[in-house]
Every structure is written in C-alpha cells, then in structure tokens.
Amino acid sequence: xxxxxxxxxxxxxxxxxxxxxxxxxxxxxxxxxARLAARGAPWQQALAQCAVLAAVNQEMADDSVLVQPGDxxxxxxxxxxx
Amino acid sequence: MNTSIRILxxxxxxxxxxxxxxxxxxxxxxxxxxxxxMVRDLIDDPVYALELEHYPGxxxxxxxxxVARVRSxxxxxxxxxxxxxxxxxxxxxxxxxxxxxxxxxxxxxxxQALMDYLKTEAPLWKKEVTPHGERWVEARDRDRVAAxxxxxxxxxx
Numbered sequence: 747x748x749x750x751x752x753x754x755x756x757x758x759x760x761x762x763x764x765x766x767x768x769x770x771x772x773x774x775x776x777x778x779x780a781r782l783a784a785r786g787a788p789w790q791q792a793l794a795q796c797a798v799l800a801a802v803n804q805e806m807a808d809d810s811v812l813v814q815p816g817d818x819x820x821x822x823x824x825x826x827x828x
Numbered sequence: 829m830n831t832s833i834r835i836l837x838x839x840x841x842x843x844x845x846x847x848x849x850x851x852x853x854x855x856x857x858x859x860x861x862x863x864x865x866m867v868r869d870l871i872d873d874p875v876y877a878l879e880l881e882h883y884p885g886x887x888x889x890x891x892x893x894x895v896a897r898v899r900s901x902x903x904x905x906x907x908x909x910x911x912x913x914x915x916x917x918x919x920x921x922x923x924x925x926x927x928x929x930x931x932x933x934x935x936x937x938x939x940q941a942l943m944d945y946l947k948t949e950a951p952l953w954k955k956e957v958t959p960h961g962e963r964w965v966e967a968r969d970r971d972r973v974a975a976x977x978x979x980x981x982x983x984x985x
Contacts, residue, residue: 753881753883753953754881755953755964758964801886801951804883804886804889820883820886820951822953823967824948824967825948825950825952825953826947826953826965826966827880827911827951827952828922828923828946828950828952
C-alpha cells in the first residue's frame with residue numbers, strides 16, 4: 747500500500763485529497779503515475795500536464811525514483827507561496 | 829544561531845516577530861534584515877481574498893533545507909521564517925523573513941536568497957478570490973530566474 751496525496755489545483759481538478767494504492771513491490775514514480783492515469787480521462791488529463799511535480803516521502807522526486815510499499819507520494823503544481 | 833520556522837493559520841504579526849529577533853540578547857549581531865510579503869489588491873486586478881494551501885510537514889522541511897543551504901554560504905545569527913496558510917484579506921501579511929548577522933551584507937543577501945528559494949521551492953499554493961471567481965495563481969518564470977541566480981552565488985565559496 748502506498749498513500750498518494752494531491753494538492754492545490756490538482757486536488758481540485760481530481761476531486762481527491764488522498765488515496766491508497768495497492769502496491770506489493772517497488773515501482774518507479776513514472777509507473778505509479780501511469781497507474782493513476784489509467785483510472786480514467788480526468789486523471790489522464792490532470793496528470794498529463796507538464797507542470798505536475800512530485801515528492802516521495804516529502805522529498806522532490808522525478809519519474810525514475812523508486813516508490814516502495816509504505817511510502818508517501820504527493821503530486822502538486824509548482825509552488826506559488828510567498 | 830537559532831532557526832525558527834512557523835506555519836501560521838492565524839494572523840502573522842511582523843512587529844512581534846521582529847521583536848523576538850531583537851530580544852535574543854546576542855551581542856555579536858550587527859544587522860537585522862526583515863522582509864514582509866503582503867496580499868496585493870490592484871485596481872485593474874482586484875482580489876477579494878487569498879487562500880493559501882500547504883503540505884504539512886514537507887513545507888516546514890523544505891524551508892529548513894533552504895535555511896541550511898543559505899547558512900552554508902553566509903555566516904548568520906538567527907533566522908526566522910513565518911508563513912501564513914488559510915484565508916487572507918488584501919493588506920494581510922503572508923510571509924515574514926528575519927535574518928540577523930554580524931554584518932549587513934550577509935543579512936541582506938541571505939534574506940533575499942531565502943525569499944527567492946521560498947517562492948519557487950516551498951510547497952505552498954495561492955488561490956485568489958476575485959470578482960470573476962476563484963483562480964489558482966500560476967508560477968512565474970521571473971521567480972524561477974530569481975532563484976536560479978543564487979545557485980552560482982552559493983557555489984562561490
């Protein structure tokens with residue numbers, strides 16, 4: 747199991763704050779995003795945006811990073827604080 | 829040499845935060861530089877309110893990493909970062925940065941570098957409430973350029 751969290755515009759467009767994804771063995775973040783995209787058109791569209799950033803266990807991560815069962819994954823747009 | 833990072837869901841008081849940096853009793857501090865960011869409401873681009881979202885845990889951790897990076901370049905005294913989340917009105921302070929150092933150059937540079945990194949790296953997101961509805965604020969290229977220029981400066985040890 748891996749917890750995936752969504753923030754800001756992405757959270758609103760998906761209507762999803764967090765979800766638990768079944769995961770028995772490590773996969774790459776890119777593979778995890780592909781599994782999310784397969785949930786349907788809104789997911790595919792939202793995740794296809796080039797401006798979707800990701801963190802694994804609260805560290806910024808690219809698609810090659812391995813996600814292990816028990817990890818926390820987060821997807822969000824570029825920061826606009828300050 | 830204290831670092832304090834605060835995410836606040838209630839009013840941010842720049843004067844009180846400044847006072848905490850003045851009242852440490854440390855005698856080797858010759859400079860205190862502060863920055864306060866506020867919610868803007870422009871005549872040709874009205875904003876009724878601003879909503880700020882963050883990633884609890886990662887926001888604090890990222891700000892801590894940014895402070896460590898900046899401390900490795902300049903000798904600093906105390907660093908205090910406070911950032912609002914939740915709903916804000918025009919004129920409300922969003923962010924407070926305070927940096928003390930023995931000398932002003934270090935304090936000015938560190939404060940600006942911290943702010944430029946905060947804008948582009950800390951997981952915080954603004955949504956504006958306008959007369960035409962709500963809209964998420966887009967990340968700006970000029971903020972990325974401002975943050976990128978510190979990379980070379982930080983690498984010149």
